[in-house]
Amino acid sequence: MTQLATAPAVRGERPAAARPPRRRQHGAYLFIAPVGLGLGIFYLYPAVSTFALSFAEWGPFGGHTFTGFTNYLTVFRLETFWTALGNTLLYMVIGLLTLPVAIFFAVLLNRDGLRGVTVYRTLYFIPFVTLPVASGMVWRWLYNGDFGLINQFLSVFGIPGTYWVSNPATALFAIGVVQVWSQVGYYLVIFIAGLKAIPKEYAEAAEIDGASAFQRFWRITLPLLSPSIFFCTIINVITTLQIFDLVYVMSASATVNPAFTASQSIVQLFYEKAFVESDKGTVTALAFLLMLLIAALTFVQFRLQRRWVTYV
Known part of the structure; x- marks a missing residue:
């Protein structure tokens, strides 16, 4: 054979x-x-x-000459760049608070027997589909230090108000609140879809074994929701690093009032350099640095996600 x-x-x-x-x-x-x-x-x-x-100097009527790393050195020497970078990272941290808020409301709206779920979901989603310019205009009126509703509400309890978007100490956080408010509805829909995909048998078995509601959420729901959380984290970081609309609408130009650099983002600095000062060389270097920042943070998130999946 x-x-x-x-x-x-x-x-x-x-x-x-x-x-x-x-x-x-x-x-x-x-x-x-x-x-x-x-x-x-x-x-x-x-x-x-x-x-x-980004390695060239642009002429006022077109054309460019190679200048090496001059544009990057110019960006790094700008004090407003480091301020805008710090503000943008703060916007990113504040934006990440949107995720736990969205998870909280998603769990509430995912309960069985809850009436009017469709209405609640719609109400939460409306701020996301509203134009950022319109939302910023309304919230700027609410934040108004003279006749804004927020200060009027605080005055009822004897709490003195302030000029929320004009005060450098509160402008960034006031804009951050609007940012969270406008984005919750988007992540809420994603988390509800993720919760619907989790089999109910897991929670029912844990309940029979005597697990509390918090233990079922922490040990079962949250780990099984991690793919949705990871996706939302990536999208949230990329979006908040490019924040511009709300900052531009709710705060004045930094060239008009230097105090407003306290809330200036990198993209707003990009706008000031490109369309106000017409400094195209610095703008191209600034745009590429922002792209590198987004790519680096996204890479770190993917690396951390792989390690988390390996050990959990």
Whole structure:
């Protein structure tokens, strides 16, 4: 009885039977071509060109000359850059508070037998679909130090109010509150969907074993909700690092009143340098540094998520 010699399979090579036909591969490339072209034209090319032009000095009527790292050194010497960077990181930290708030309301709205759930979800989601400019205008009126409703409410209890968005000590946190308020509805919908995907048998079994409501949430619901939390964390960090609308609407320009640098974000500084001072070289370097910051924080989050999944 003879044995047929078989050639050892090369590691990483798929068997011939498992390979998709070439026609199917070409069809797949054809379907993803529009998205690929869009990403290349509107994202990849601008990123590469911005990086290249960040090493050049722009003329007032076009044209540029290579200047090396001069633009980056100029950015690092700007005191307003470090202030805006610190403010942006504070906005990011405040924005992360949106997630526990959204989880809290998602758990409340996910209870069985709760009436009017659809109405509550709609009310929570309305601030997210409202234009940031409109929300900022309304909240700026509420924060008004002379006739704002917030100060009038505090005066009922004898608490003195302040000029919330004009006071450098409170402007950043006042804008941060509006940021959390406007984003809760978006993450609420995602967390409700994540809660719906968790089998109820787990919580019922834990309840039979004598686990309290908090223990069921901490030991069962929260770990099984971690994929949704991870996704929302990534989106939240990227979004808050690019905050501009609320800051621009609710606070004055830093060139008009230097005190408003207390609430200035990096993107607002980008706007001031690009469209007010027309300093294009500094702007390109600033934009690329912001992109590096977002990429670095996203990479760190992915690394931490892998370690968390490994040990939990």
